[in-house]
Amino acid sequence: MDDRKQQILRAIVQEYVSRAEPVSSKNISGKYGLDVSPATVRNEMAALEKMGLIEQPHTSAGRVPSESGYRYYVDYLMEKYRLAMQEENLIREQMDPRAAEVDRLLTRAGELLSQLTSYPTLVSEPQMRDRTYKQVKMVRLDESRALLVVLLSDGDIRNYQVNLVGPVEDGEMERISNLLTEKLKGIPVNTVEGTLTEMMAGQNVVSAEILEDVLKVLAEEMRDGETSTVHIAGTLNIFNQPEFKDMEKIRSLLAFFEHQKALKTLIDSGQEGISIKIGEEVALENIAELSVITSTYCINGKPVGTIGVLGPTRMTYSRTSTMLEKVAEGLGISLIRLMY
Amino acid sequence: MDDRKQQILRAIVQEYVSRAEPVSSKNISGKYGLDVSPATVRNEMAALEKMGLIEQPHTSAGRVPSESGYRYYVDYLMEKYRLAMQEENLIREQMDPRAAEVDRLLTRAGELLSQLTSYPTLVSEPQMRDRTYKQVKMVRLDESRALLVVLLSDGDIRNYQVNLVGPVEDGEMERISNLLTEKLKGIPVNTVEGTLTEMMAGQNVVSAEILEDVLKVLAEEMRDGETSTVHIAGTLNIFNQPEFKDMEKIRSLLAFFEHQKALKTLIDSGQEGISIKIGEEVALENIAELSVITSTYCINGKPVGTIGVLGPTRMTYSRTSTMLEKVAEGLGISLIRLMY
């Protein structure tokens, strides 16, 4: 793979990405530092096609990068995109940690990224694997109901309603609160189910029943908690992409966006840091010609969630991945500020 | 407007609604109790067209109801749709009040309705004008923070974090809790701001500061609470409607769905009970040929929110409005059960 071929491949990718139309030999000769005639470019193109890096939609058309062509481009030819001052400022401004809520910040990050890139974006919620209980408290609401207030190690506060089966005195309620805090403090939330028998030992009937109810509620919540949602933004941007000019494609993609579970597997499969998946590598049923760029975002250096951008294989890989990187970075910083 | 003309108009509307193609004279003669030849039907059609109730897309096409045609149909000709057992069961089943949360129930109602009708649906959150406080309780989280638990008259439970400026004893905290409950019980949430001075009287500095903070939090929440969201479901159903086979139309409608404010004005403008708006009556910029059927839903006989269906002017008015009515009814019943 000599220098000029690389140059031509890069030219084809960049030209095709920006114009969305097959690139002809004439089209790039003269530009991109190619001081050769179209005929020469054609010869090189023929070679690149033989290597499987570009292809022809039909005989009398220009060339289009193949998926391996994009892959080669991303791996070896892509130049680093430099953010404009304006873009940097926008990110700094929008990722302001004063946005008081985690959910809100995630939504913001997604919207910002989709605004910057003009592609749909996905943001998964931070998964705190080492999240533990810190304090559990029961508060009476009325004769038959109590509120269970749960403090978690990451500062999150949750509360749930619990039904009281019979009359319970205030002192008894406090005793149960203390017992719960004592037994649950420091244990990871996903192991809550195992603590029941231990806690039941030596309890009277009423308290035992309450405890059982409490633990059922907590266990259920943890299961629900695992099904954290993926935030989506900018879905309508796909209308701008000529590859989705077909109604059925748009429809199936939009339907896909409503499928939380699929979104999660799509976005969470990546390794740490930036990951670029092109076309077939995405492996989505019914939806082809799609690329996904994802980045984990970190809290205290630990990756806790993923943020990603979704576009046609013909996407601005360089620009988009830089944007993504910066937004993921900003998101992580803001999250830390938010929590401590 | 004689009997046969009405019969023919009804036939045209029904036929066009189900087939989405201009209705010819031959098409309805013989059916719909019309024992006359196509030629006779044609004569009547000419009359109906002169009245502005039907129109011709082009010379050699059949007839299509005009907007006034639909209006006439809805006002005078529409037959009551009878729900199938299956449909009634589905509504009963899905509107189960065990769905423990208001938001969840609203989402359910929207999804159910869109499933039943195959149209997108909108549900506004219940606006409790006469919502009052029932109980307010402070619970210590740690030295510097407390949780404020607020019970509202409609059964809703909210909680907020409050910062404690200095050390506060448990007894003092309980005293504040009792004071808050005593002073706020029964007063409407939107008048909370007026109670500050009254409560401050005779308080020591620390407690006064806490109280001020509490009331600030409550007041802020009430302002936020006013910006309730509209739940949307089944948006992708519009892809099934031939009137939206055009990409631009789909796009602008989907964009509209993301515009919370516009949705609210669209859905909330109706009077009590069922309201049917047809075409121009909807008065939406950029989006034509749209009808909206809305119904208020009630808690204890008072309308507190709106649920609506959105479809092409060529929509199944009878069937849809009946479905809507039943779901709104079920929603109201479930909400009451949920709250008391």
Place this chain on the structure above:
DNA sequence: TTTAGCAGTCATAATACCTGAGTGCTAAGA
């Protein structure tokens, strides 16, 4: 090794043509 030139290919657009569905009108029949 590069390049000009030329023949060949094929998608797309434009055009003409055909078909069939549906109407309005007229005149005859009930």
Place this chain on the structure above:
DNA sequence: TCTTAGCACTCAGGTATTATGACTGCTAAA
């Protein structure tokens, strides 16, 4: 007076035909 058969007319939508022009691959000369 109302109804209906029949006929001429209209027009959207489909199909076949024909340009057009944007590219390429190949050849042969520089």
